[in-house]
Amino acid sequence: MSQAIQQKFVHQVIGHSSEQNRLATTKKLGKGKAPVNIALSKYWGKRDSVLNLPTNSSLSISLPGLGTETKIEVLNPQTTQEDQVYLNGQPLEASNAFANRVSRFLNFFRATPQTFFKVTTVNSVPTAAGLASSASGYAALVLALNDLFSWNLDNKALSLLARFGSGSASRSLFSGFAIWHQGQQADGLDSYAEAIETTWPEFCVGLLEIDVKQKPVSSTQGMQNTVETCALYQAWPKQANQDLQTLLKAIELKDFETLGKTAEHNALTMHATMIATWPPIVYWQPESVEAMHKIWHLREQGVQVYFTMDAGPNLKLLFLETEKPAIKQAFKAIKVLEPFKD
Amino acid sequence: MSQAIQQKFVHQVIGHSSEQNRLATTKKLGKGKAPVNIALSKYWGKRDSVLNLPTNSSLSISLPGLGTETKIEVLNPQTTQEDQVYLNGQPLEASNAFANRVSRFLNFFRATPQTFFKVTTVNSVPTAAGLASSASGYAALVLALNDLFSWNLDNKALSLLARFGSGSASRSLFSGFAIWHQGQQADGLDSYAEAIETTWPEFCVGLLEIDVKQKPVSSTQGMQNTVETCALYQAWPKQANQDLQTLLKAIELKDFETLGKTAEHNALTMHATMIATWPPIVYWQPESVEAMHKIWHLREQGVQVYFTMDAGPNLKLLFLETEKPAIKQAFKAIKVLEPFKD
Numbered sequence: 001m002s003q004a005i006q007q008k009f010v011h012q013v014i015g016h017s018s019e020q021n022r023l024a025t026t027k028k029l030g031k032g033k034a035p036v037n038i039a040l041s042k043y044w045g046k047r048d049s050v051l052n053l054p055t056n057s058s059l060s061i062s063l064p065g066l067g068t069e070t071k072i073e074v075l076n077p078q079t080t081q082e083d084q085v086y087l088n089g090q091p092l093e094a095s096n097a098f099a100n101r102v103s104r105f106l107n108f109f110r111a112t113p114q115t116f117f118k119v120t121t122v123n124s125v126p127t128a129a130g131l132a133s134s135a136s137g138y139a140a141l142v143l144a145l146n147d148l149f150s151w152n153l154d155n156k157a158l159s160l161l162a163r164f165g166s167g168s169a170s171r172s173l174f175s176g177f178a179i180w181h182q183g184q185q186a187d188g189l190d191s192y193a194e195a196i197e198t199t200w201p202e203f204c205v206g207l208l209e210i211d212v213k214q215k216p217v218s219s220t221q222g223m224q225n226t227v228e229t230c231a232l233y234q235a236w237p238k239q240a241n242q243d244l245q246t247l248l249k250a251i252e253l254k255d256f257e258t259l260g261k262t263a264e265h266n267a268l269t270m271h272a273t274m275i276a277t278w279p280p281i282v283y284w285q286p287e288s289v290e291a292m293h294k295i296w297h298l299r300e301q302g303v304q305v306y307f308t309m310d311a312g313p314n315l316k317l318l319f320l321e322t323e324k325p326a327i328k329q330a331f332k333a334i335k336v337l338e339p340f341k342d
Numbered sequence: 343m344s345q346a347i348q349q350k351f352v353h354q355v356i357g358h359s360s361e362q363n364r365l366a367t368t369k370k371l372g373k374g375k376a377p378v379n380i381a382l383s384k385y386w387g388k389r390d391s392v393l394n395l396p397t398n399s400s401l402s403i404s405l406p407g408l409g410t411e412t413k414i415e416v417l418n419p420q421t422t423q424e425d426q427v428y429l430n431g432q433p434l435e436a437s438n439a440f441a442n443r444v445s446r447f448l449n450f451f452r453a454t455p456q457t458f459f460k461v462t463t464v465n466s467v468p469t470a471a472g473l474a475s476s477a478s479g480y481a482a483l484v485l486a487l488n489d490l491f492s493w494n495l496d497n498k499a500l501s502l503l504a505r506f507g508s509g510s511a512s513r514s515l516f517s518g519f520a521i522w523h524q525g526q527q528a529d530g531l532d533s534y535a536e537a538i539e540t541t542w543p544e545f546c547v548g549l550l551e552i553d554v555k556q557k558p559v560s561s562t563q564g565m566q567n568t569v570e571t572c573a574l575y576q577a578w579p580k581q582a583n584q585d586l587q588t589l590l591k592a593i594e595l596k597d598f599e600t601l602g603k604t605a606e607h608n609a610l611t612m613h614a615t616m617i618a619t620w621p622p623i624v625y626w627q628p629e630s631v632e633a634m635h636k637i638w639h640l641r642e643q644g645v646q647v648y649f650t651m652d653a654g655p656n657l658k659l660l661f662l663e664t665e666k667p668a669i670k671q672a673f674k675a676i677k678v679l680e681p682f683k684d
Contacts, residue, residue, distance in 0.1 A: 231611070232575075235573045235577060269574060272617045275614040275617065276607075282631065282634060287628065289626050289628045292624060296621075
């Protein structure tokens with residue numbers, strides 16, 4: 001049942017060309033490249049897990065310096081019985097969770113059940129460590145499929161497909177700020193991301209890597225547990241959507257203080273819903289908390305710096321170019337990115 | 343206006359003897375002693391800050407080994423123009439926050455505006471480090487006043503007065519488990535604590551002191567900020583009251599697993615509301631998070647241990663006597679108390 005709904009969604013997005021391409025693909029290789037994105041107003045909770053539809057809209061900034069490059073080829077059906085997935089140069093077992101998830105996504109794009117793909121994906125970010133490699137990963141994969149099958153899809157359709165692969169991937173098709181509209185329709189065709197045109201050259205993101213190990217609870221599992229067991233979660237969608245409106249205005253006005261406060265409060269509120277889940281989901285490590293207190297201390301001293309965190313222990317610092325020396329002084333190991341310059 | 347409401351409350355609790363005792367106290371010295379209590383289902387948020395009335399009921403366990411001893415004397419009005427407050431052997435300046443708060447409480451009990459008191463209070467717990475010294479402090483002070491003025495108040499009246507001094511003090515008049523009924527009345531006369539008769543000799547509480555410094559945000563200020571700025575807070579009172587019912591049943595059935603889970607989830611939910619407050623209230627230190635992860639790891643290994651935390655960085659571990667060796671092994675510096683044996 002849910003597979004039929006999913007297949008219908010994919011057909012609606014790709015359109016008539018889909019069927020033709022399945023039979024008539026002549027290209028040997030498709031390529032795609034997409035950046036990581038960091039949400040300033042988070043996606044946490046699905047209203048529909050079959051089509052990957054969120055309970056709230058979200059807003060992000062892409063980091064062009066980091067992301068995923070993916071190549072996809074159709075394998076010879078005579079010699080191959082399964083997909084081949086390479087991650088960062090390593091072949092993955094079919095039983096690997098990542099390879100498995102990719103194959104299930106590719107099921108919707110096979111010419112016949114005997115069509116298998118070779119997917120070669122290279123991340124310039126650690127996988128599953130809160131730097132949203134699945135976002136850039138699914139965006140790059142969708143771009144690679146679009147190239148392989150010569151679909152010539154527009155950004156909206158690409159974003160819809162990427163979202164279907166992994167929610168926040170919908171936002172990784174763009175540079176700069178992007179907004180993912182939660183949408184209202186049951187068919188999921190109005191839940192996609194768009195670029196916000198504003199550029200902000202002074203805007204900096206500092207990556208503070210606390211821990212790059214695989215995280216103990218996946219985002220998908222984490223948000224499901226939160227929705228099911230966290231009483232506080234009921235207030236989240238409304239706050240998230242209010243934060244998004246505040247952020248949109250702050251971006252328009254280049255009001256960094258409001259942007260910083262809102263993004264930090266939003267991230268802490270998302271983590272609060274995790275912490276109040278049972279069993280508790282605490283992605284924070286001791287070093288995460290140490291860094292938070294350090295940031296608050298810097299702020300008391302007048303440094304305009306805020307942070308956001310995704311479903312992991314790492315912090316992403318938000319500040320303007322003028323504060324770069326103070327930030328680098330305080331955090332020796334920080335990697336500073338300039339999303340509108342990189 | 344609010345002072346008149348407060349004075350009326352005090353009169354209603356103490357009754358007629360109040361006026362007489364003000365004029366006819368012959369005792370020179372009153373003494374009181376009260377234990378610290380640790381809430382298994384927390385008090386967080388006031389519905390009325392004039393009378394100190396909570397938005398939800400709460401449930402605690404007293405730690406007879408730790409607490410406050412207080413002596414109170416009436417000073418000679420000829421030679422004294424202010425209260426004298428001694429804390430742990432040190433005289434406090436009148437401007438000291440603690441001394442000031444005690445004096446404001448004592449204003450309701452002066453025979454004349456020129457009556458001043460000497461209060462000598464000794465805590466066997468660090469002040470304001472999340473071990474609720476204000477709870478045992480106000481309970482002991484009320485007992486000392488009751489002794490000084492020979493009020494002969496019953497437990498309900500003592501609890502009402504202690505609550506008026508500091509909410510959780512209402513629960514520090516009892517040993518063992520106690521429940522503080524939130525009450526419904528505007529006059530605050532139905533918001534007091536009672537003992538739960540069940541004893542549980544195997545019940546242990548382990549104190550893990552992370553940091554005994556004065557905390558950066560007082561509970562009073564913290565809960566006010568939370569109520570005002572935390573959208574998630576709206577779900578708290580209902581969860582807190584549900585948790586309390588679950589705990590009552592677990593105590594009755596001596597179902598330790600349910601008690602532990604419920605207490606830990608309740609504490610984390612309270613901290614979640616703090617974390618989602620703006621500016622954020624994060625009492626956790628790096629070592630707090632380290633200890634949490636260690637506890638969850640122990641639980642994965644089959645050790646039945648849970649924790650609770652108050653408005654501070656310290657953890658209070660909950661376990662039964664059988665797990666004491668494993669706990670002491672894992673946490674070398676832990677102080678283990680047995681509330682029904684100490």
